Amino acid sequence: MSTAAAPLQDRVVLVVGAAGGLGAAASVACAAAGATVVLLGRKPAPLNRVYDAAKAVGPGPALYPLDLEGASPDDFDELAQRLEAEFGRLDGVLHCAAEFKGLTPLQHTDPADFARAIHVDLTARWWLTQACLPLLSRSDAGAVVFAIDDPVRAGGAGAFWGGYGLAQAAQAALVPMLQAELGADGPRISGLRPGPMRTGLRARAFQPNTDFKARAPETYAAACVELLSSAAADARGRVVEID
Template sequence: MSGASSLEGRVILVAGAAGGLGSAATVACAQAGATVVLLGRKVAPLNRVYDAARAVGPEPVLYPLDLEGASPDDFDELGQRIEADLGRLDGLLHCAAEFKGLTPLQHTDPADFARALHVDLTARWWLTQACLPLLAKSDAGAVVFAIDDPARNGSPAFWGGYGLAQAAQVTLVPMLQAELGEHGPRVSGLRPGPMRTGLRGKAFQPNTDLKAKPASAYAAACVELLSAAGAAQRGRIVDVLA
């Protein structure tokens, strides 16, 4: 996919903006002209991404929120704040993730299992649901789910609730698009190759993980799917190998 797509004048919400892919995509979206709303749990990392995005594009907006503890009402309030303060929302990029490390299912702590399913699936859907009315008002509204593929790493074993949430999103993308129809907001999934991020570092030793690429290698693909150029990928899961 090419990275030449424009987001000039668009408002893009990035969930997990302080993470590996989230931070790289935030800067790329700002560079493409978007006003980016940075959603994340910790203020200090968000501030660093804010500074990087502001240096290359329009001034971003900070919105600290812990997805694990947020309720549907909290997400509805977020949507209302974006509309009141910015007047529009053109794209939503899901990069927030929860992963404790490789563990056999039978030995997984029940709370860790539930937390991974919630942050990696339920909270993503609640946020999407809250944003759909605003996205429907845009002439190019788009939702992009960043989806991991544990099986690509050689085995689907030991990925627990995180792995199950990834599989569920592969089903969610075409299901939601079929319900929204061809004239509703676009829904797609971005399945990048191995990325050198903190999350991946919990499963692989960095000094032996030779296949992993910097998260910035996939940022242009995020921009393209969020832009009007991503219309060709409506309802699809897009595999991107840097």
């Protein structure tokens, strides 16, 4: 297969939240684009299903079971060390893992649920990215892509999204901030803001049988591949919206 037909040929890509809707679709798309995909998630059974699907279309993937909620910075440092030991490189990180209990007024949100959403949707994403930056910096096309939701664009008014909604806004601010610090020669940092997706997370906020705006996660998988590839230089430091 030529590199023109495989934009991620010989790349190693870590997909965080690989068992979810967008994570699963993007993992298979990255494998089909030539990448060795490292599938990170907390549930072995769905991870294994994604593993089989990715293996059927590309290089043999790898599994890395990890619960972001309980993971510490040391756990992410160990992840980076294992990636270096096994593959000798890391070319991309795609953040798709998310925590969302459902629409709740802030004043009635359980403090533990609020803290969990902020941690999984923002803090853990950053800790993992921070641990992997040294490896990504050695790649000639290192990239980090944050899948970022927009509660307003998704069909709501921005209210009742709690810690999850706040974490999305924070990630949108993180992308240009981190890129400015890394500079034009550092790893590419970008965000992907897809349109409404038909996923289990969205089903906690909208009735699936009346949610006509939602599209299949596979609709946005190609955008994930493109942002991880070297063809996405113009997305450096930007959050890209896809309808």
